[in-house]
Amino acid sequence: MPQKLIRDDYKELSLSEVHEHLDDLYLELLSLVEQLVQCKVTIEKVTNEGRINCAKARYIQGPKTVGISKLPTDESQEFNALVRVEQIQSESACAEKEFQLKRYPIDKEAKFIDPIRWFGVLVPRPLQVTKEKFQNSLELIIEAANIQMQMDNIMVSIQKLKEQKSILCA
Template sequence: MVEIAEDLDRICTTLDKLTLDSLSLIEEEIQLKLILENSMCEGETHLAKARYIMGHKNVSALQLPTENSPEFSASIQTLSNEDEKLYGQKSFEICSIKKDEDKSVHDPIKWFGILVPQNLNYAQNMFKQALQWAIQAINVQTQLRETLIAIGQLKKVKANMFVK
């Protein structure tokens, strides 16, 4: 009987800790999403300012490469999914891969001309930061999901202790 009480106490303590962890992860996820939203808004604002400065025809989809554009090499960013060995959780990070190593990599901002307004550079940087914030939010979501699964498993164990 004493063993059951000790096990129950250990399970309840672990459940309390996991619940507090999940609440802090929820708060962190909300903060990251707010920062992501602000970063996107700032990027869009700088993009609008650049479009105003250069003219609406100089910053538009017309400057994007098409099928008839000359060949170029651009850097590609992909997500890598790594399993952490300590906790068994997954984490994501951005990996930059060059499409063709022998060709020079072109900066997409050059599609809009040689002398672009500083606002276009700011917009590009803000969107890059937004991507980083999104990856961090995904990692926090993954941790939260793992914590909630652990809480559910412990609740089942606790319920089974009272059935016996």
């Protein structure tokens, strides 16, 4: 998106420039809405594929080996998440900040463990696919959140332009 679309100050613009900026922002907003809808559809698809593979793993291994009984409890040894969400400064013209995933390597000493190992050493392939699908889903969720933040920023700019337009028309 062109840098000119998002600005802090619209007071120096003429009425025709305000209209032009509004048109550009609305077009960009429509494009982002389309991206967001596509992203959410893909999230649903990938998540459903992960659930199906989890059900396959449970069917293959049995309900006792792939189930809630394998998840950590309050008495379990503490561990750190292998993936965390961070907010960083954005390079995009539409948003000041954006989210990104930070991945950590598996390191037992630093308490970064692979959660798939809770289900045993020889993990069935459908469970490994489940892990991959949910990791992909998480990346798509971050992408959707970033698109939503861009849309919010564009809406703020549209509101500022509408206020400037009403001042110029008065």
